[in-house]
Every structure is written in C-alpha cells, then in structure tokens.
Amino acid sequence: MKRQNVMEEDWDYLLILDACRYDYFKGMYNEYLEGDLERRNSGAGSTMEWLPKTFNDGMNHDVSYFSGNAYINSLGLTLEDLGVESSHWKATEHFGLIVDVWDEGWNNDYQTVLPQTIFDYLEKSPSLDRVIMHFVQPHCPYLHPQYSAKYGAWNNRDKIKKSNESDDPPDFYEKVKNYVFSNLLGKIFEDDVRKFRIRKIANEFINVPSYKKFEKIYRNYNLKEIKNFYKHNLRTLLKVISKNKNVFDGKVVITSDHGECLGENNLLGHQSGVHVKELIEVPWFILKS
Numbered sequence: 001m002k003r004q005n006v007m008e009e010d011w012d013y014l015l016i017l018d019a020c021r022y023d024y025f026k027g028m029y030n031e032y033l034e035g036d037l038e039r040r041n042s043g044a045g046s047t048m049e050w051l052p053k054t055f056n057d058g059m060n061h062d063v064s065y066f067s068g069n070a071y072i073n074s075l076g077l078t079l080e081d082l083g084v085e086s087s088h089w090k091a092t093e094h095f096g097l098i099v100d101v102w103d104e105g106w107n108n109d110y111q112t113v114l115p116q117t118i119f120d121y122l123e124k125s126p127s128l129d130r131v132i133m134h135f136v137q138p139h140c141p142y143l144h145p146q147y148s149a150k151y152g153a154w155n156n157r158d159k160i161k162k163s164n165e166s167d168d169p170p171d172f173y174e175k176v177k178n179y180v181f182s183n184l185l186g187k188i189f190e191d192d193v194r195k196f197r198i199r200k201i202a203n204e205f206i207n208v209p210s211y212k213k214f215e216k217i218y219r220n221y222n223l224k225e226i227k228n229f230y231k232h233n234l235r236t237l238l239k240v241i242s243k244n245k246n247v248f249d250g251k252v253v254i255t256s257d258h259g260e261c262l263g264e265n266n267l268l269g270h271q272s273g274v275h276v277k278e279l280i281e282v283p284w285f286i287l288k289s
Contacts, residue, residue, distance in 0.1 A: 014132045064096065
C-alpha cells in the first residue's frame with residue numbers, strides 16, 4: 001500500500017474528509033462521484049499525529065486552507081496550546097492563507113461545521129493557487145436525525161474558546177475515582193469497549209465521567225447505531241461534494257487524515273499512535289473532471 005504523501009502529489013484542490021475510512025468510502029462513493037480510487041496509508045491514527053507528519057517542510061505560500069478543524073487555525077496556536085503534549089506544530093508556519101471556518105461557520109444546533117459551509121466560504125473568500133478544504137465529516141458529531149450532538153461534539157473549537165479559563169482542581173474523592181476508572185482500569189484493559197462498558201455500569205451508581213470523547217456516544221447508542229450514524233455523515237458529505245463539484249476549476253483529490261474504529265479489535269474512535277488498518281487506510285480519490 002502506497003504512503004500518502006500529500007505535498008508531493010499533483011492537485012489543485014485537496015479535500016480532507018476527517019476520520020474517513022477507505023472501506024466505507026469505497027462502498028458508497030460511486031453513488032455520487034466518478035473518478036479513480038486508491039488505498040493509501042496515512043501513517044497516523046489522529047489529526048494531531050497526521051498534521052506534523054504531513055506538513056513538515058516549512059511554508060507552503062501557495063496553499064489556502066479552509067478549515068473546519070480548529071487544529072488548523074490562523075491564530076498562531078500550536079497543537080500543544082490545544083492540549084497535544086509536546087507538539088509545537090502550528091498551521092500558520094505551513095499555509096499561506098488559513099480561513100477559520102471552524103469559528104465563523106460554526107453551527108450551534110449540530111455543534112459542528114456543516115459540509116456546505118466549507119463550500120460557502122470557498123466561494124466568498126479569496127484563495128491562493130492551491131486549496132485544501134478540511135471537512136469535519138464523517139467524524140462525529142453525527143448529522144443523523146436520531147443523534148443528539150450533546151453526546152459528542154467536535155470540541156477542538158471549545159479548547160480555543162476556553163483557553164483562558166481554568167477548571168477547579170479535583171477534590172480527594174474525584175482524584176480516587178479518576179485513578180480507579182481511568183488509570184487503573186486502563187492498565188487492566190487495553191481495549192475501549194470493555195473499559196467503556198465497565199464505566200457505563202458504574203455510572204448507574206456513582207457519577208463516573210466519560211474519559212474519552214467517543215465514550216459519551218457509546219453510553220447512549222449501540223455499535224449498530226453508531227455505524228449507521230457514521231455512514232450517514234459520509235453519505236451526507238458525498239452528496240454535498242457532488243452538488244458543488246462544478247465550483248472546481250482544477251484537479252481535485254479527496255483523501256483523509258485518518259480512519260475510525262467502529263468496534264473492530266474492541267476499539268472505538270481514533271487515537272495517536274494506534275495504527276490498525278481501520279485507522280491508517282484512507283482513500284486517495286482523483287475526481288473525474
């Protein structure tokens with residue numbers, strides 16, 4: 001499987017579908033789009049791992065980045081500023097222009113940036129010679145009518161909005177609870193599903209927080225529902241791309257930063273350093289012009 005080398009490839013428009021698995025994309029893209037599909041290795045299990053690996057050769061003065069993901073922002077914040085330990089990568093050192101759609105185009109009802117909003121900003125904003133469009137979907141929160149965004153929102157934006165706030169330190173009881181249900185449980189069980197199940201049961205008797213973003217979703221929906229939500233997000237995004245494809249006046253490539261685990265190997269969501277096939281295998285799709 002060929003490695004995904006974004007900046008060494010030929011494209012005018014690069015569409016990043018956040019957390020898009022190759023197999024799910026392969027199963028539905030031809031309902032909406034025509035083109036050539038390859039499987040690529042993104043080499044990353046998360047966006048914060050993918051960014052420094054992918055954009056590491058200095059400034060790309062000719063690239064505009066329309067970002068639905070707050071990790072790529074025009075504020076000069078590093079990944080470490082946003083909670084990623086020991087990562088000094090920041091978008092303003094790599095892209096000639098960054099449009100903060102994650103901020104200006106935020107949808108409060110869905111607690112995310114909707115796919116059409118990225119296209120809206122592309123049409124009304126100036127851009128450079130090459131364009132990257134970073135969509136949140138198929139990443140949660142899900143757009144399915146049976147899903148509630150309160151169970152898992154795209155919280156990178158909140159990290160920026162709350163950067164000047166500080167939480168009260170936990171009391172002794174909270175420290176003990178956090179140790180037992182996070183540290184100790186993590187040493188006993190490596191997989192997500194068993195940890196999530198135990199904490200879900202414990203939460204019926206005492207208030208046990210969700211220690212991972214995807215855990216709150218798992219507490220309220222089963223795996224079959226989550227898979228359907230994920231498919232709905234991807235299908236919604238592909239429909240929007242198909243509807244707007246006439247705005248492109250150059251070569252279009254669709255790819256992803258990483259995939260998503262949906263119960264395989266008892267894993268849920270995605271995580272830096274975890275390189276199972278569900279996370280690293282992503283589409284490399286050249287849209288037919």
